[in-house]
Amino acid sequence: MIHAVVFDLGEVLSSPPSLLPELAKCLGVAEDDLATHYWEGRAGYDSGAPDADYWGPLLEAVGVKPEPELIVRLAMLDASIWSELRPTARQLLREVRATGVTVAVASNSPHAMQKAAEAAPWRRDINQLFVSATIGAMKPAPRFFDHVTSRLELDGNQIAFVDDKQENVDAAAKFGWRTHLWVSDADTRVWLTGLGVL
Secondary structure (H helix, E strand, C coil): CCCEEEECCECCCECCCCHHHHHHHHHCCCHHHHHHHHCCCHHHHHCCCCHHHHHHHHHHHCCCCCCHHHHHHHHHHHHHHHCCCCHHHHHHHHHHHHCCCEEEEEECCCHHHHHHHHHCHHHHHCCEEEEHHHHCCCCCCHHHHHHHHHHHCCCHHHEEEEECCHHHHHHHHHCCCEEEECCCHHHHHHHHHHCCCC
């Protein structure tokens, strides 16, 4: 029986089309230029590196001086945009939570996401929040899944997990989690219904 449902955040609950446009506007640079460098160094950032280690090189690459105040502003803007859930995704969180099942979000994200998500309106719709930078390990590392499993205090086969990356789904399955590769909110609903959660 499933006692907890764990959702990834980026591209599973949140898929903000405004991300690059808003960041580019803030910087006064072309969106295409920003897109070229956005994912460079992101793994280190999501693993817990300081904001300056990620944003500093990115700013230099797009020709903007890496001022400390700007880095702080960008870190929080980036996290706040990623923490905006699609309405259908938030509704799904609420429906799962209403069943009495534990609901968690587990995200590969920087420290700024911990702050943004804790302050987000949907935080009250979930029981637990797991951010890779806070943990010090990213999916699909075993340490990440071991940490979440321990915090949930459940056997692996009592945890259902939804993620948009096959390697993360495969890693969770090794811990005995019931896993689903995300396609859409409607598809996730069908899967959770099949598991007896909804």
